[in-house]
Amino acid sequence: MAFVPAPGYQPTYNPTLPYNRPIPGGLNIGMSVYIQGVAKEKMRRFHVNFAVGQDEGADVAFHFNPRFDGWDKVVFNTKQGGQWGEEEKKRSMPFNKGTHFELVFMVLAEHYKVVVNGNPFYEFKHRLPLQMVTHLQVDGDLELQSINFLGGQPPAYPGPMNAPSYPRPGYNPQQMNSLPIMGGPPTFNPPVPYTGKLHGGLTARRTIIIKGFVLPTAKRLMINFKVGSSGDIALHINPRMGEGVVRNSFLNRAWGSEEKNISYNPFRPGQFFDLSIRCGMDRFKIFANGQHLFDYSHRFPAFHLVDTLEITGDLTLSYVQI
Structure with a gap:
């Protein structure tokens, strides 16, 4: 892919x-x-x-x-x-x-x-x-x-x-x-926790870029694609040091079943990461450091209502493009 x-x-x-x-x-x-x-x-x-x-x-x-x-x-x-x-x-x-x-x-x-x-x-x-x-x-x-x-x-x-x-x-x-143009101004070195508004909501083919550094003492970090009005989380990405990358959704005040299978974990203490999250019609496609990491089928079909990106945990951010 x-x-x-x-x-x-x-x-x-x-x-x-x-x-x-x-x-x-x-x-x-x-x-x-x-x-x-x-x-x-x-x-x-x-x-x-x-x-x-x-x-x-x-x-x-x-x-x-x-x-x-x-x-x-x-x-x-x-x-x-x-x-x-x-x-x-x-x-x-x-x-x-x-x-x-x-x-x-x-x-x-x-x-x-x-x-x-x-x-x-x-x-x-x-x-x-x-x-x-x-x-x-x-x-x-x-x-x-x-x-x-x-x-x-x-x-x-x-x-x-x-x-x-x-x-x-x-x-x-x-x-x-022919040089592709950014859809909006990027944010350089934003503070953590980070909250960004996805103006217009998620649309098919919209891609989010997150570049950061996992702290040497890191244990966990979280990335949430959220519906601000309801608190629903369409996609929850939760890298856990030494365990893997957990994915889930929080809908109607309840967590769903976790997805854990992954070929490698790019989030390692003391190293930079480069994450690309692409919204498709039926799934999210996630790439890390240029390699396909995983797909996540939509559990929240009305993904256009997702209007908030949250990033928190043991990391620093160098660049976010939403």
């Missing part, structure tokens, strides 16, 4: 290094790039490049380069015309050797905003127009778990202040217009 991404959600799971691929639709304001991985025990350095082209010697609009070298720091720079510009440095290391991390680049009008493990880390002002950036490059002493391109809407045409003096390599207007 194929994984169907949500609109505006472009995931790649377990990519190999070096990673050097086109950015779907090109880079534009409002996009976010999520990178999840593990810093190697013997990490010395790695880099993330927003590159102008695919070649090894291509210019780089934004070079992000953590270095463990006795004077631990992160270096930021731009490569233009084959020459590196003036380095910016922050003598603070947000990565720990041998541990998982989540690195987010938010593309804003005046700068890239870098967030590490949910904490704002740095802002790097644009030195090259966004329209010139075509590829994302990642390499170094790390293991990648996922790279996701989220949201953003290409402008109808490049504005006069940001327009490059020449078309970017591989520029294709049709490709830009």
